[in-house]
Amino acid sequence: MDNMGDPNTIIQELLQGLELARQLQLHLHTPSSSHETRDLLIHNIISIFEKALQMVNWKAPVPAGESSQLPLPPAIRMSDSPISSSPQSEDSERDLKDQDHNAFKKRNTLPRWTKKIRVTPGMGVEGPLDDGHSWRKYGQKDILGAMYPRGYYRCTHRTVQGCMATKQVQRSDEDPTIFEINYRGNHTCTVAHSAATSSIIPLENQEPNQQQNILQSLEQQPNDLLLSLREGLRVQTQNLDSTDPSFSPFRFPLSTNIKNEGQVFPPHVLENFSSPYISPATSGITHFSVSPTGVNNFGGNQNLATFESHINDIIPAVTSAPNSEAVALEFPFDPFGFDGQNLRFGNP
DNA sequence: TATATTTGACCAAG
DNA sequence: CTTGGTCAAATATA
Numbered sequence: 001m002d003n004m005g006d007p008n009t010i011i012q013e014l015l016q017g018l019e020l021a022r023q024l025q026l027h028l029h030t031p032s033s034s035h036e037t038r039d040l041l042i043h044n045i046i047s048i049f050e051k052a053l054q055m056v057n058w059k060a061p062v063p064a065g066e067s068s069q070l071p072l073p074p075a076i077r078m079s080d081s082p083i084s085s086s087p088q089s090e091d092s093e094r095d096l097k098d099q100d101h102n103a104f105k106k107r108n109t110l111p112r113w114t115k116k117i118r119v120t121p122g123m124g125v126e127g128p129l130d131d132g133h134s135w136r137k138y139g140q141k142d143i144l145g146a147m148y149p150r151g152y153y154r155c156t157h158r159t160v161q162g163c164m165a166t167k168q169v170q171r172s173d174e175d176p177t178i179f180e181i182n183y184r185g186n187h188t189c190t191v192a193h194s195a196a197t198s199s200i201i202p203l204e205n206q207e208p209n210q211q212q213n214i215l216q217s218l219e220q221q222p223n224d225l226l227l228s229l230r231e232g233l234r235v236q237t238q239n240l241d242s243t244d245p246s247f248s249p250f251r252f253p254l255s256t257n258i259k260n261e262g263q264v265f266p267p268h269v270l271e272n273f274s275s276p277y278i279s280p281a282t283s284g285i286t287h288f289s290v291s292p293t294g295v296n297n298f299g300g301n302q303n304l305a306t307f308e309s310h311i312n313d314i315i316p317a318v319t320s321a322p323n324s325e326a327v328a329l330e331f332p333f334d335p336f337g338f339d340g341q342n343l344r345f346g347n348p
Numbered sequence: 349t350a351t352a353t354t355t356g357a358c359c360a361a362g
Numbered sequence: 363c364t365t366g367g368t369c370a371a372a373t374a375t376a
Binding site: 350351352353354355356359360361362 | 374
């Protein structure tokens with residue numbers, strides 16, 4: 001909202017930029033990484049810098065003579081605040097007189113993130129389509145050099161609730177079972193179309209804007225947990241083609257990265273953390289599964305309790321199967337960005 | 349009837 | 363000019 005100039009918000013932007021830059025670095029060392037993915041990453045990084053600069057009320061491009069700076073594009077486009085920039089924010093003496101007045105209102109530089117969804121024969125066509133939100137297709141375009149067209153979707157509630165969320169869906173050239181989904185903007189609408197799955201406790205929140213409220217409530221907890229989450233847990237994909245029938249193909253074993261990220265969870269919890277995965281049955285909803293008898297030799301109820309106590313600090317909806325079959329966390333919003341290589345935890 | 353998708357036109361940016 | 367993104371009329375679906 002009108003948090004322009006708020007140091008915490010700026011820091012969060014920069015942290016996200018840092019995370020994206022790290023992802024880019026990873027991609028540069030991954031031969032299979034597509035040029036588009038890298039391009040998107042760098043685009044997002046630039047957007048974040050622009051946003052952060054705007055938040056700090058950075059004035060016009062400083063004339064040359066500063067050799068230590070990267071060359072700037074000729075025209076710096078100022079991005080909007082992610083959600084409904086409020087023009088009246090009154091932080092300090094702030095004059096935007098030397099800025100283009102129109103620059104503030106127009107350009108659409110909402111936050112973006114991508115996600116790759118693999119469609120298995122079993123899940124039919126629903127995989128990429130049903131991600132918990134209702135979308136309305138408003139266009140389709142043949143893309144240069146791509147063999148499949150790109151579909152353009154916007155939130156169904158755009159007119160009613162002014163929800164500006166948008167996504168583009170494109171089938172991958174190399175692997176037609178993978179759909180690359182490019183999301184733009186967070187949903188500001190009420191999530192009416194949730195798939196209330198059996199064991200998941202639905203949120204009782206009837207606020208007009210659930211996601212935003214949840215994100216805000218997360219932001220208001222200044223604990224290390226949240227900071228670390230925002231900084232990003234990275235989970236590397238391993239063995240996407242697991243044939244283990246009890247797990248979906250979308251399951252992401254922990255890598256050492258997550259341990260390096262440190263203080264998110266106590267080490268002894270991390271050691272026994274099982275795989276977070278995206279269940280195909282509730283496609284698009286991310287679960288963490290922690291199983292005492294699970295694949296990653298989860299060590300017992302004490303750790304489970306520790307895990308729960310930490311999770312309870314940050315996630316409003318926690319369900320635990322009574323005698324610990326598993327603990328599944330349902331996020332009312334998508335806390336992940338998944339680019340095929342890494343899971344990103346945080347606000348996309 | 350209303351609401352969603354298809355599809356060529358339109359437009360902005362490069 | 364080309365390209366990607368959006369609009370909107372026509373069409374489809376419920």
